[in-house]
Amino acid sequence: xxxxxxxxxxxxxxGITIQFPGVKALDAVDxxxxxxxxxxxxxxxxxxxxxxxxxxxxxxxxxxxSITVGxxxxxxxxxxxxxxxxxxxxxxxxxxxxxxxxxxxxMLGHEVRRAGAIDWRATHREAARHxxxxxxxxxxxxGLFSHSIAIQQLIAISRAMVTDSTVLILDEPTSSLDRSEVxxxxxxxRELRDRGVAILFVSHFLDQVYEISDRITVLRNGKLVGEYxxxxxxxxxxxxxxxxxxxxDLAELxxxxxxxxxxxxxxxxxxxxxxxxxxxxxxDLEVYEGxxxxxxxxxxxxxxxxxxxxxxxxxxxxxxxxxxxxxxxITTPRHAIDxxxxxxxxxxxxxxxxxxxxxxxxxxxxxxxxxxxxxxVKRSESDSIVAEYxxxxxxxxxxxxxxxxxxxxxxxxxxLLARWLATAPELIILDEPTxxxxxxxxxxIQRKVAELSAKGLxxxxxxxxxxxxxxxxxxxxxxxxxxxxxxxxxxxxxVDDVIDYIANEGQENVA
Amino acid sequence: MTDLKTAATxxxxxxxxxxxxxxxxxxxxxxxxxxxxxxxxxxxxxxxxFGNFLSLRLISALLLDNAYLLILAVGMTFVIxxxxxxxSVGSVMAxxxxxxxxxxxxxxxxxxxxxxxxxxxxxxxxxxxVLVHYFDVQPFIASLVGMFLARGLAFLVSLRSIxxxxxxxLALQSTRFKFGDxxxxxxxxxxxxxxxxxVLLLQFTRFGRTIYAIGxxxxxxxxxxxxxxRTKILAYVISGVCAGLAGLVLTAYQGSGYPLNGSGAELDTxxxxxxxxxxxxxxxxxxxGSMIGVFxxxxxxxxxxxxxxxxxxxxxxxxxxxxVFVVVQRVIVTRSSRRT
Numbered sequence: 062x063x064x065x066x067x068x069x070x071x072x073x074x075x076g077i078t079i080q081f082p083g084v085k086a087l088d089a090v091d092x093x094x095x096x097x098x099x100x101x102x103x104x105x106x107x108x109x110x111x112x113x114x115x116x117x118x119x120x121x122x123x124x125x126x127s128i129t130v131g132x133x134x135x136x137x138x139x140x141x142x143x144x145x146x147x148x149x150x151x152x153x154x155x156x157x158x159x160x161x162x163x164x165x166x167x168m169l170g171h172e173v174r175r176a177g178a179i180d181w182r183a184t185h186r187e188a189a190r191h192x193x194x195x196x197x198x199x200x201x202x203x204g205l206f207s208h209s210i211a212i213q214q215l216i217a218i219s220r221a222m223v224t225d226s227t228v229l230i231l232d233e234p235t236s237s238l239d240r241s242e243v244x245x246x247x248x249x250x251r252e253l254r255d256r257g258v259a260i261l262f263v264s265h266f267l268d269q270v271y272e273i274s275d276r277i278t279v280l281r282n283g284k285l286v287g288e289y290x291x292x293x294x295x296x297x298x299x300x301x302x303x304x305x306x307x308x309x310d311l312a313e314l315x316x317x318x319x320x321x322x323x324x325x326x327x328x329x330x331x332x333x334x335x336x337x338x339x340x341x342x343x344x345d346l347e348v349y350e351g352x353x354x355x356x357x358x359x360x361x362x363x364x365x366x367x368x369x370x371x372x373x374x375x376x377x378x379x380x381x382x383x384x385x386x387x388x389x390x391i392t393t394p395r396h397a398i399d400x401x402x403x404x405x406x407x408x409x410x411x412x413x414x415x416x417x418x419x420x421x422x423x424x425x426x427x428x429x430x431x432x433x434x435x436x437x438v439k440r441s442e443s444d445s446i447v448a449e450y451x452x453x454x455x456x457x458x459x460x461x462x463x464x465x466x467x468x469x470x471x472x473x474x475x476x477l478l479a480r481w482l483a484t485a486p487e488l489i490i491l492d493e494p495t496x497x498x499x500x501x502x503x504x505x506i507q508r509k510v511a512e513l514s515a516k517g518l519x520x521x522x523x524x525x526x527x528x529x530x531x532x533x534x535x536x537x538x539x540x541x542x543x544x545x546x547x548x549x550x551x552x553x554x555x556v557d558d559v560i561d562y563i564a565n566e567g568q569e570n571v572a
Numbered sequence: 573m574t575d576l577k578t579a580a581t582x583x584x585x586x587x588x589x590x591x592x593x594x595x596x597x598x599x600x601x602x603x604x605x606x607x608x609x610x611x612x613x614x615x616x617x618x619x620x621x622f623g624n625f626l627s628l629r630l631i632s633a634l635l636l637d638n639a640y641l642l643i644l645a646v647g648m649t650f651v652i653x654x655x656x657x658x659x660s661v662g663s664v665m666a667x668x669x670x671x672x673x674x675x676x677x678x679x680x681x682x683x684x685x686x687x688x689x690x691x692x693x694x695x696x697x698x699x700x701x702v703l704v705h706y707f708d709v710q711p712f713i714a715s716l717v718g719m720f721l722a723r724g725l726a727f728l729v730s731l732r733s734i735x736x737x738x739x740x741x742l743a744l745q746s747t748r749f750k751f752g753d754x755x756x757x758x759x760x761x762x763x764x765x766x767x768x769x770x771v772l773l774l775q776f777t778r779f780g781r782t783i784y785a786i787g788x789x790x791x792x793x794x795x796x797x798x799x800x801x802r803t804k805i806l807a808y809v810i811s812g813v814c815a816g817l818a819g820l821v822l823t824a825y826q827g828s829g830y831p832l833n834g835s836g837a838e839l840d841t842x843x844x845x846x847x848x849x850x851x852x853x854x855x856x857x858x859x860x861g862s863m864i865g866v867f868x869x870x871x872x873x874x875x876x877x878x879x880x881x882x883x884x885x886x887x888x889x890x891x892x893x894x895x896v897f898v899v900v901q902r903v904i905v906t907r908s909s910r911r912t
Contacts, residue, residue: 158788
């Protein structure tokens, strides 16, 4: 690991402060990036990572502090300024133009020209050379749209190399890549590092951060916590410095799984033989009052499909549903809402929050939908409901008038949860409520689920994190390959047991 | 892309592979090919039906009668490629036309009047561009402002038609260069030069490629460090300049300026551009396509004349074609976005 304190810093940010209306997004933060290092920027959602990056790349103006690049003080007004100074950024949502060819995307703005006109052959040759330098061999004349996100990511990095960048910022580059693609990306990152490029890396995946980083800087609530050498920073210390509290928060919830559930009365919702051709084999599921039923299984195992059928978001072609022991016809979400069943989708951006509306409006939406649009929700009433849930779930910033799109993922999820809880449901179906959100928000949401179920709310909880399912649910339905393969009592259960069960159980039933 | 995986090395898979490469490289040309196909089918049909339809004279007439539309379409292509729209072009053409006619009738030499009218077109384009970019006004609304403004200015110049007697301007239409049966006037040459300049600008300059990048994803273009502001405004200025030139060509063609000229021309222009395969969402399309679109449009008009049908059929056929093209474009867009 070529980490050496004596290497001259490429970038020195000192006392960076950025003020947003009502919030100090960054408060006197220092950050140093050296030649030939991979430096990870860590922090919860809303810690100020993105703001710091945007300050460095000229998207946001800084209110105070100084940025020095290669020893010279600089002020950037646009991303073009930053690029001219050798700072390039590759964002999570790859910012390229899918309507243009691969070669053009690499070379846009730097096309090879002869006598004032673009020389396309030379331009594509140049693009191919830059791609090959990163180990990518492809036809540069093909459209960008025909390549995977992973390849697009590498194309975006090649683009940064065209401008001879000395600093490469990678903002969550791995979140939509599979393991082998991550390996390829890391190969490229190491290669660039060895060539002397300074790399700023941001990721939620701890394993990846430790695998690739030489140094780690931690931010919390817009303030600098510290700069560490990756090799000398134990994981639990990193996590606690990020969240600023101990992980015991999560541990204390373990009692939830052991809680006794009274299953003598009729279940709140019971599905028998519910299925749909080509989507889900007929499955049974019942949820009793105050019970948390977890659904474990890999992505694509039929988890989401099952609950969508139960909620009426999709139509089943076999099976029956019973609510409190009485047969019920639930073929549209409306029917489900009328029976006090709420469903929070896994795709919160597309099927959940309304980004342009405020936090308060998003929360009240659920109540309004339940009442019907003709009956007004009184201002005083909605204010108190909104205040109650912002407080109960710890939505940050606690500003009801802020547009939801400006909140971090974890806080958007809390708003979504608040919307459904405000409708006072008897059963809430949560599909991946904690995916892609930070540890603190995750703990808040888990705590709330445990607390509400203890008071009688029934919950169906879907998560890819088996540990989380075991901790929260009393009973776990296990799914694989679009069918239910069994049910487990979660008390005393270990993650490995569930993984074994998913891997081995029910093999003999497969035709 | 399952067809690549499943097929091994049979001749069929080679063909499929080649097809795939072709589609990946030239997807955006497919709508242009479709427009060419329609043009060929129409020519073929007319030739079969009338026997003596296709001739060099017809091609000449097609070009000269639609020269103004062709110029407008080139300018419009720039704007639509950025994802915008320019509704002002018809009115700007009328305004610059009547301005020119009025100036030369008062004795101003054409050498002064023509640059003035083109500058007037550019100024209105600049206004729209500034509104769109700095004031974040929808292109539809901003260019509607330009449309009303230019039409009002046209009426301010004159309420009636003004006859042009300047020899220089009349010569633009009356001079004929003959190549056998094919003939062309300076107005036709202007239109073709505009097409060539449009192609060169879009395909061979960084400015042109930035236009495509903005239409593909404006946010990306900005983050790539491309000069988005300048380019976007310039696209509207180009459209304004083209409208000014179209005003000149139309004035020469009609031998007069008339303030009611070109009402609805903006919609004809948009129709021609869309039929020529340019996506209204921006980022995909070609000037050559727009030229084909104009020819398709002109051919429909000629066909209706030949058939002796009501002119209203022209609108109906154009409407039908537009419907087909917009749906086809939608399918292409959703298919390519599904893949990413």
